[in-house]
Amino acid sequence: QKEVEQDPGPLSVPEGAIVSLNCTYSNSAFQYFMWYRQYSRKGPELLMYTYSSGNKEDGRFTAQVDKSSKYISLFIRDSQPSDSATYLCAMNGAGGFKTIFGAGTRLFVKA
């Protein structure tokens, strides 16, 4: 079993839809939770960062962490064609130097 599970999709939605992306994990030591966005033929870039449980909002993006369920989510409101990319969840533990990534979910937003 992988430490981090993420549905690879692809996920196709119409412009303006609310998108929900999710990951589950098995290591209860994880404390830092991130979402990276990767455009085609580019390197990943940090999109959202959350420490421990709770919500964090940044514009159209909201990240949620539920440590009791070992479940993290990324919501995208009013999705745009420019949001079409692969979204990777990532996490690591306190004192841990190695970031563990999910498989990534490919998202297509249709105009």
Add this chain to the structure above:
Amino acid sequence: DAGITQSPRYKITETGRQVTLMCHQTWSHSYMFWYRQDLGHGLRLIYYSAAADITDKGEVPDGYVVSRSKTENFPLTLESATRSQTSVYFCASRTGGSSGELFFGEGSRLTVL
């Protein structure tokens, strides 16, 4: 330019040949990482380095060698390339601590025939 650069961006080689992928960062970040990205597996850590002359294995180190004689450079060598090493390789760096953001290069796409 400031940032993290990888070379070559594209490489085709044959089974059994040695290949070196280069990575250079201008931020003086302590930590540097090599990941490979394959469909269905996401990013898997090959090797990482906490500082010059300090390296350690990640999740999938077999068949790879790294060195870090200078803080800014972290080359990855495939000593005898195999077809299973066909992949996209990403170098990343970050400052110290477990919460630091990873900064990625643009990737090196390697095909082993």
